[in-house]
Amino acid sequence: MSGAGARPEAIYTWDKIKDGMQQTSDAxxxxxxxxxxxxxxxxxxxxIMTAHGWFxxxxxxxxxxxxxxxxVSPTAMMPRVYAFIAFWAVLLALLPINWFGIAVLAWFVAYxxxxxxxxxQFQNEPDPY
Numbered sequence: 001m002s003g004a005g006a007r008p009e010a011i012y013t014w015d016k017i018k019d020g021m022q023q024t025s026d027a028x029x030x031x032x033x034x035x036x037x038x039x040x041x042x043x044x045x046x047x048i049m050t051a052h053g054w055f056x057x058x059x060x061x062x063x064x065x066x067x068x069x070x071x072v073s074p075t076a077m078m079p080r081v082y083a084f085i086a087f088w089a090v091l092l093a094l095l096p097i098n099w100f101g102i103a104v105l106a107w108f109v110a111y112x113x114x115x116x117x118x119x120x121q122f123q124n125e126p127d128p129y
Contacts, residue, residue, distance in 0.1 A: 008033035049118060050111070051077035055084050057114025060121075 008016075012034040020027040040048075046058060052072060053059030061074060092100050 008035055045122075046115070046118065047081050048074050048077040050114075051080035051084065053114065054080075055107075055111070057111060058118040060118075 008030075016027070016030060016033075049058035049060060052061060052074075061072065088104070091103060095103070
């Protein structure tokens, strides 16, 4: 997030650089690097960004700079997602089904433009390597 997906582990990258410095030819493309974290699914990525935008529209996380305080983190968004789901479950229990359906439809209509914008801004195609 914040402009970067999963990255290869630092020691793995450093070892590859050292190996490459000893070669006279170009390095081959590394198709299976050792990653520091696993990739986030597009659905979960959208959930986290939607939670950051308080479920009105997806909102990207600011790029953290040296010296910045931790304001929000992607991992802190999942409890918001669970609370949002619980909120809708309570509405389902309390409201008549027609009213609940109208509320879900109204939220989805309000949410859709932000979802379309995020799909346009972010690459959500798998890397061919």
